[in-house]
Amino acid sequence: AAGVIQSPRHLIKEKRETATLKCYPIPRHDTVYWYQQGPGQDPQFLISFYEKMQSDKGSIPDRFSAQQFSDYHSELNMSSLELGDSALYFCASSLERDRENEKNTEAFFGQGTRLTVV
């Protein structure tokens, strides 16, 4: 079965550069989430999309932006990178419409993008 695909898996950037992370959710899933996980930390919610519309924002810096496209893939754009942005970035997707209809559903995580800012 298809899973959540993230690219690239690893990314090394210099300070003040820009990075773009991509996420391809599981087909038919209507919700995409982005998380940032620093070393030894829990995943921190950045932003989510429901049916291609931004639905909620968490602790996402103004230097970061995200969007979801017509084919449902999502991109996280990060500008003016700082050393502290080095982390694992996870994308997850789920079919929340099933939960609203009292069906079982869960969020599936991609393998993550490890961003290192040097």
Added chain:
Amino acid sequence: GENVEQHPSTLSVQEGDSAVIKCTYSDSASNYFPWYKQELGKRPQLIIDIRSNVGEKKDQRIAVTLNKTAKHFSLHITETQPEDSAVYFCAALWGTSGTYKYIFGTGTRLKVLA
């Protein structure tokens, strides 16, 4: 605000013993509580979940209990094995139709000693 507290932060048990991890959440409107296992450098993977209309759920050696009144839920692992060693995160789903997010606990590093 939305918050999930998780205890303990580290837990060491002897192989074959039980492990219990506890979480509390702040928003009584949350109705879905998954538990994730994460190995170093890998993605979180769902191991068990529970909905708010259920008090307990079991899957082989893993069980989760939920007390909605007290707003806490717990993960129970019995007959622990070395391969259970990992970081475990609880989470709570916040939001309503179309505006969802998972808030994670701070994680528990479980070590199963052979």
